[in-house]
Amino acid sequence: MDLITTHKNADFDALASTFAAALVYPSSSVVLPRNLNRNVKEFLGIHKDVFRYRSHNGLTPERYNRLIVVDTNDWSRLDLPDSFREDENLSIHIWDHHPGVGTISADWSCIREVGAAVTLLVDQLKKDDAPLSPIQATLFLAGIHEDTGSLLFPSTTPLDAASAAFLMEQGADVNMIARFLRPTYTQNQKELLFHMLRKAREVDARGLMAVVTHVPINGHSPGLSLVVDMFHGIAGADIIVCLFSERSSGKTIIIARSSGESLDVGRIMSSLGGGGHPNAASALIRGSTPDKVEAAVMEALTEAVSTSGPLMAVIMSYPVISVEPSATMKDAALMFRSKGFTGIPVIQGKRLVGIISRRDFTKIKKTRQLDAPVKAFMSTNVITVAPDASVREVARLMSTHDIGRVPVVENDSVVGIVTRSDVMRYYYDLLPD
Ligand SMILES: [Mn+2]
Numbered sequence: 001m002d003l004i005t006t007h008k009n010a011d012f013d014a015l016a017s018t019f020a021a022a023l024v025y026p027s028s029s030v031v032l033p034r035n036l037n038r039n040v041k042e043f044l045g046i047h048k049d050v051f052r053y054r055s056h057n058g059l060t061p062e063r064y065n066r067l068i069v070v071d072t073n074d075w076s077r078l079d080l081p082d083s084f085r086e087d088e089n090l091s092i093h094i095w096d097h098h099p100g101v102g103t104i105s106a107d108w109s110c111i112r113e114v115g116a117a118v119t120l121l122v123d124q125l126k127k128d129d130a131p132l133s134p135i136q137a138t139l140f141l142a143g144i145h146e147d148t149g150s151l152l153f154p155s156t157t158p159l160d161a162a163s164a165a166f167l168m169e170q171g172a173d174v175n176m177i178a179r180f181l182r183p184t185y186t187q188n189q190k191e192l193l194f195h196m197l198r199k200a201r202e203v204d205a206r207g208l209m210a211v212v213t214h215v216p217i218n219g220h221s222p223g224l225s226l227v228v229d230m231f232h233g234i235a236g237a238d239i240i241v242c243l244f245s246e247r248s249s250g251k252t253i254i255i256a257r258s259s260g261e262s263l264d265v266g267r268i269m270s271s272l273g274g275g276g277h278p279n280a281a282s283a284l285i286r287g288s289t290p291d292k293v294e295a296a297v298m299e300a301l302t303e304a305v306s307t308s309g310p311l312m313a314v315i316m317s318y319p320v321i322s323v324e325p326s327a328t329m330k331d332a333a334l335m336f337r338s339k340g341f342t343g344i345p346v347i348q349g350k351r352l353v354g355i356i357s358r359r360d361f362t363k364i365k366k367t368r369q370l371d372a373p374v375k376a377f378m379s380t381n382v383i384t385v386a387p388d389a390s391v392r393e394v395a396r397l398m399s400t401h402d403i404g405r406v407p408v409v410e411n412d413s414v415v416g417i418v419t420r421s422d423v424m425r426y427y428y429d430l431l432p433d
Pocket of ligand 1: 013014117147
């Protein structure tokens with residue numbers, strides 16, 4: 001007989017992996033951790049007849065010859081008696097998607113970096129041609145949606161999408177998934193969110209928008225991360241940092257999120273003694289005042305921002321092809337034709353005095369104006385960036401001003417130029433290492 005289990009505070013990926021494993025290991029029984037996420041508990045409440053599991057009463061390793069652990073590979077995250085850990089006769093299988101953080105030594109494991117653990121089990125079921133009911137497919141797909149943010153988290157892999165497609169073919173009900181994955185908020189959570197929004201302040205950091213909020217909490221506040229996710233969605237910032245200070249115990253919980261590639265919040269939180277992923281992380285600070293904690297957070301954030309991501313100096317092109325203000329429009333036209341540029345900086349000595357673009361040629365009404373100097377047609381109102389500007393910042397300038405080339409200026413002299421293709425190359429990860 002096999003026993004299948006998963007991590008405490010089981011989410012949909014954990015629950016889905018558990019019951020998918022029950023199909024991969026037919027003579028098995030399931031034991032769930034006693035702590036389940038709220039929406040998982042609600043789902044089970046109406047599906048208990050379909051997804052059966054045993055109770056914790058009389059749970060001993062002697063009855064089993066194999067333990068299957070899904071969606072974790074860490075003993076401390078399991079809700080099992082210590083006797084399981086100590087039992088040397090117990091064979092262990094692991095199905096997980098968190099490589100490199102395990103404390104369980106298994107006889108066999110399938111640990112791969114995919115978005116959801118259930119993806120791996122579904123892939124196995126697909127290979128085995130195992131029949132799935134629409135309800136099973138619905139639960140398994142909910143696991144994929146939850147852990148991949150509906151395939152939008154950076155951790156998502158093609159296998160997650162392929163498994164999701166397979167489950168939809170098996171009749172998974174996306175309406176049910178939307179209903180159960182959309183969290184329901186308690187009155188406390190709503191009030192907390194309201195308070196957080198009122199206290200929110202924007203911090204501009206090299207073109208990245210960070211929003212920091214700091215609110216007091218009283219006693220145990222369950223579901224903080226849910227509120228933080230909601231706050232993240234509303235704030236529309238690149239990075240959010242939420243501080244929750246509990247005055248009576250002198251404890252401050254810090255939860256941070258970042259969107260896309262903007263900044264590794266896991267690194268910031270580990271510098272504060274916490275940890276997490278690049279996009280979601282947290283830390284817990286004890287024995288300090290809320291003000292001191294906030295100051296430390298701001299310092300860590302500024303430090304991280306100033307050392308993160310490639311600067312203009314890395315992605316810009318140089319040397320810069322430029323013209324002198326006294327050059328003729330004809331000279332400029334020849335340069336446009338030979339280089340294929342849309343704009344050329346006009347430089348006197350080393351100083352940027354303007355920019356001449358293809359558009360400026362529409363101002364030419366008579367042929368002899370081609371002999372006029374560039375300075376008569378150039379625009380002098382040039383948008384520039386500093387060498388330490390972020391890619392995000394320059395991308396914003398390009399879209400706000402509808403320009404494709406931005407000179408990089410340091411101490412009044414042009415040190416490079418950033419083009420749309422430089423920015424695209426950065427976003428599509430084509431930068432040479
Ligand atoms: Mn998972």
